[in-house]
Amino acid sequence: MKIAVCVKQVVTRDWPLRVDETGQWVRDRDASFEMNEPDAYALEEALRLKEQHGGEVVVCSAGPPRVSQVLREALARGADRAIHVESDVLATADTLTVGKALADALRVEAPDLVLTGLQSDDQGFGQTGVVVAELLKIAHSTIIMEVQISGEGHIRVKRELEGGWFQWVVMPTPSLLTIQSGINQLRYATLKGIMAAKKKEVRKVEPEVTTGESSQVVVDLYVPEKDKKTRFIEGSSTEAARELVRALREDVRVF
Amino acid sequence: MILVVAEQREGVMNRVSWEAVVAAQEMAAQGFGPIKVVVIGSTVAGVADEVAAAEVAEVLVLDHPALEPYTSDGFVRALTQVVDAESPDVVVFPYTYQTRDCAATLATRHQRTLVTDCIGIKSGPNGVLFVRPMFQGKFVADIAVRGPVPHFVSFQTAAYRADAVARGVATAPTRRVEIELDVADIRQRPEAPFKEAKQAVDLTQAERIVAVGRGIKGQEYLPVVQQLAKALGAEVAASRPICDTGWLPMDRQVGSSGQTVAPKLYLAIGISGAIQHLVGMKGARTIVAVNKDPDAPIFEVADYGIVGDLFEVVPALTAALGD
Numbered sequence: 001m002k003i004a005v006c007v008k009q010v011v012t013r014d015w016p017l018r019v020d021e022t023g024q025w026v027r028d029r030d031a032s033f034e035m036n037e038p039d040a041y042a043l044e045e046a047l048r049l050k051e052q053h054g055g056e057v058v059v060c061s062a063g064p065p066r067v068s069q070v071l072r073e074a075l076a077r078g079a080d081r082a083i084h085v086e087s088d089v090l091a092t093a094d095t096l097t098v099g100k101a102l103a104d105a106l107r108v109e110a111p112d113l114v115l116t117g118l119q120s121d122d123q124g125f126g127q128t129g130v131v132v133a134e135l136l137k138i139a140h141s142t143i144i145m146e147v148q149i150s151g152e153g154h155i156r157v158k159r160e161l162e163g164g165w166f167q168w169v170v171m172p173t174p175s176l177l178t179i180q181s182g183i184n185q186l187r188y189a190t191l192k193g194i195m196a197a198k199k200k201e202v203r204k205v206e207p208e209v210t211t212g213e214s215s216q217v218v219v220d221l222y223v224p225e226k227d228k229k230t231r232f233i234e235g236s237s238t239e240a241a242r243e244l245v246r247a248l249r250e251d252v253r254v255f
Numbered sequence: 256m257i258l259v260v261a262e263q264r265e266g267v268m269n270r271v272s273w274e275a276v277v278a279a280q281e282m283a284a285q286g287f288g289p290i291k292v293v294v295i296g297s298t299v300a301g302v303a304d305e306v307a308a309a310e311v312a313e314v315l316v317l318d319h320p321a322l323e324p325y326t327s328d329g330f331v332r333a334l335t336q337v338v339d340a341e342s343p344d345v346v347v348f349p350y351t352y353q354t355r356d357c358a359a360t361l362a363t364r365h366q367r368t369l370v371t372d373c374i375g376i377k378s379g380p381n382g383v384l385f386v387r388p389m390f391q392g393k394f395v396a397d398i399a400v401r402g403p404v405p406h407f408v409s410f411q412t413a414a415y416r417a418d419a420v421a422r423g424v425a426t427a428p429t430r431r432v433e434i435e436l437d438v439a440d441i442r443q444r445p446e447a448p449f450k451e452a453k454q455a456v457d458l459t460q461a462e463r464i465v466a467v468g469r470g471i472k473g474q475e476y477l478p479v480v481q482q483l484a485k486a487l488g489a490e491v492a493a494s495r496p497i498c499d500t501g502w503l504p505m506d507r508q509v510g511s512s513g514q515t516v517a518p519k520l521y522l523a524i525g526i527s528g529a530i531q532h533l534v535g536m537k538g539a540r541t542i543v544a545v546n547k548d549p550d551a552p553i554f555e556v557a558d559y560g561i562v563g564d565l566f567e568v569v570p571a572l573t574a575a576l577g578d
Contacts, residue, residue, distance in 0.1 A: 013469075016550075017393055026390065041499075095359070096368045122390055125371050127359035134363040139442035140327065142356045160512065161448055162352050168446040175442075180512075182499030213402065215367045219384060220397040224555055230544075232560045240561045241571035242578070244543065247559060252541045254520040255463065255487065 001055035001149065003046040004111035005079070006102055006132065007039040009063055009070040010122045024218045025092055026122075035070040038117025042179040044186050045147060046115050047078045053149050056080045058109060062101045064088045068202060075197035076189035082202040083109075087209050094214045095123075099131030101207035107136060113155070114176040118143060133176035140176040141169050145183050256312075257282055258343035258405075259292045260334065260358075262351055263302040268294070271349035271410075273417035276309055278376065278410045279347050280421050285378045287345060291315055293337055293432070295330065297323030303429050310421040314429045315341070321436045326443040327357040329436060334361050336434045338405060345400075348409040362407040369407040370398050372530065374414040387411075391529040392552035412511065412534045456490065456506045463489035463520045466509055466536070467497060470525015470546065470565050474502040479569050480524050486576040492516070494532045510535035525565045528553030545569065 011017060012032040020027040035043075046057045059074040061067045062085040071082040085101045093101075106114060114136070116129035133140035145166065146158035159167045160180050189197075233240045233247075248254050257279045261272040279290045289312035294303045296318065303316045317337060322329050330353065338346060338361070346361070348354040350372065362369040375386035377397060384397040385408055400406040458464060465484040471477060484491045491507060498508045509516055510532040521539035526532060528544070528551055536542070537556045544557035545568050554560045561568050 011390075016548075017390060019394065026394070037496075094368045096363065096366070099363070124389060124391070125369070126355060127362075127369055127371060130356070130359040131363045131368075134360045140356075140360070141443060142327075143352060160352070164450055165448045166451065167448045170444040170446070171442055181495065182501075182505070185501060215402045215406065216370055216398050216400050218389075218396045219379075219381075219399045221389065221394050222396075223550070224388070224392070224395040224552065226555045228542075228556060228558060230554050230557045230560045232554075232562065237563055237567040237571040238575075240563065241568060241575040244559055244561060244572065245575040245578075248520065248541070248543070252558070254541050 001049070001053055001113065002058065002109065002111045003049060003055060003113045003115060004058045004060055004106050004109055005039070005043045005046045005074070006114065006116040006129065007043060007059055007061050007070055007074055008036040008117075008120050009033045009061060009067045010036045010120060013121065019221050019223075024221055026221070033066060033069060035073055036117055036120050038119055038121070038179070038181050040117070040186055041181050041183055042115040042117045043074055043077060043079065044184045045179050047187070048184060049113070049147060049149065058083065058111065060085065060102060060105055062087070062090045062098050062207070064091050071202055072197055073189060075200045075202075076193040077187060078193060081200055084202055084204045085207050086204050087207050089209050090207070093209070094216055095125050095128050095131055097209060097214060099128055099135055101209060102128070103132045103135035104207060105205045106132070110174070112173045114138070114174070116176070116178050118178050118180055129176055129178040136176070138174045138176055139171045140178070141171060142178040143180045144177045145180050147177065256288045256341070256343045257290045257345050257347060258338065258341055259290060259347045260349075261292050261294045261302070261306060262349060262353060263294060263296050263299055266298070266301050268302045268305055269349070269351070270417045271351055271412055273420055274413070274415045275347050275349040275410050276306070276311070277415040277417065277419050278373070280310060281376055281415070282345070282347070282383065285376065285383055287383065291341060291343070293317050293334075295322060295333065307427040307429050308422055309427070310423040311427045314427050316429060316431045317434065318431065319434060319436050321438045321441065324445045325353055326441050326445060327360060328441040328443055330357045331360045331364065332436055332440060333434050335364055337432055338365065340432070342405070344404045345406045345408060348407070350409055350412045354409050358407060358409055365405060365407075367405065367407055369409065370400065371409045372411045373408050374411050388530045391527060392533065393550065411530060458490055458492055458507070458509060458514045458516050461490040461516065461518050463487050464492050464509070464516060464518045464539070465489045465522045465524060466492040466494065466526060467524045468494040468526030469496050471497070476566070477502065479566065483522070483569050483573045486573045487520075487522075489520070489522070494526045523553050523557070524569060526553050527551045528555065
């Protein structure tokens with residue numbers, strides 16, 4: 001079974017982000033980057049399926065040259081080879097543009113299964129996987145908590161619904177699944193894996209990107225206005241703790 | 256014209272679909288034109304009558320046996336025919352798991368993108384802007400849609416109040432729309448929905464909750480917050496990542512994929528406050544946030560905030576409660 005995994009590179013979670021001079025994106029020129037965590041769960045699921053059923057894991061990322069970092073990371077964790085859809089524009093492009101670039105790269109690979117994370121930690125539109133499935137004209141299912149390879153040409157997947165409900169869905173392959181975080185426990189790259197990754201193939205693909213046609217554009221990015229007036233309690237930890245407990249007891253009387 | 260896709264379950268329109276109607280009514284007031292609501296499913300006529308009481312131009316009934324149970328292929332094929340026949344300027348979806356499964360497919364089929372998780376609408380000099388959180392809620396973006404219609408947007412849970420829906424002076428006309436849908440074209444075969452083993456913890460009944468997030472750094476440090484919870488007589492809860500890593504069981508999770516709570520007191524410890532968490536707890540009466548990042552979005556909903564190292568602040572709180 002050939003499994004393709006789409007991973008995104010995002011700014012490291014703890015990086016102190018600021019809006020850039022255009023007011024439309026974040027200042028990320030000097031930021032540190034990491035693999036989008038929801039995609040790490042998709043990669044892990046692909047590696048586990050390969051361990052159970054054999055086959056190949058191909059990892060694919062769209063973005064500027066810096067994206068090769070997350071591809072190396074994926075190879076170090078156990079992916080067999082990588083495809084880098086390289087274009088500076090893809091760092092901030094809309095989901096349809098990114099989806100087309102990824103779908104074009106994956107079409108020639110003809111994977112049996114494509115896995116993506118549920119959403120990205122930066123833009124968070126939560127639809128790239130679904131868009132790629134439509135462009136590849138394959139079936140998809142989202143928010144997946146378990147994958148069973150039930151037989152030739154079919155899979156059975158467990159979808160998470162609302163309010164603690166779940167549902168099994170049987171669908172044909174090839175298909176695309178967006179993986180819910182928490183489906184598995186992540187592995188980390190071993191030293192052996194990191195060494196092995198150096199010999200693995202990273203194929204670069206130049207996408208045909210047309211940006212002028214984007215149907216949505218960020219015109220303003222800003223820090224949200226507060227719903228509430230927060231009272232910040234200052235002082236040492238002990239002083240702040242005492243004042244907070246006093247306020248909760250005497251001012252709002254919650255205990 | 257605005258087309259709202261309304262979801263129902265077992266003959267009842269869901270609350271978030273009413274929220275989408277309210278959002279559409281605000282868009283209509285800003286010049287997006289009249290509202291049509293399409294009620295989708297199998298035997299949905301009763302829901303259509305319910306929707307017709309709202310101030311909308313028309314209710315479309317998209318009723319087909321192959322639409323129950325839900326499948327993305329079935330819904331996309333059906334909705335594509337409605338969108339193409341009605342030619343709306345914008346298609347509005349409520350925030351549901353079905354929307355997350357099929358709305359982007361519908362948008363892609365029309366060569367458009369879907370603006371997801373909107374929390375507001377603004378009118379600017381260049382037309383209407385859709386407001387949505389980005390970067391885990393650290394920022395908010397105003398998004399302009401451009402190019403040929405239709406545009407596709409979905410609204411985040413609780414961004415609009417379902418009970419704010421404007422009622423019409425007269426009942427809106429209801430029209431049945433005919434579609435062609437062959438079960439053989441539906442690739443997903445869903446089985447009956449089920450619940451996992453009974454949830455051990457009902458956080459919805461808790462008066463006080465101490466919730467922990469990524470800031471706790473490791474499972475071995477959980478006793479720090481568990482001691483605070485004990486001193487407060489509170490239940491321990493968590494944001495999604497803590498349950499994803501298995502540090503606490505899934506039934507302790509608060510947020511859009513966990514439980515929605517409204518306790519008297521909610522202490523958010525080391526939780527940054529992504530929108531998926533906020534929707535599950537912002538109904539709490541008093542919210543306290545402890546976080547080392549003064550810009551963390553959790554402070555947007557907090558009544559009290561302490562900016563500091565939770566490993567110092569939380570033990571100090573536990574001690575102060577014992578005084």
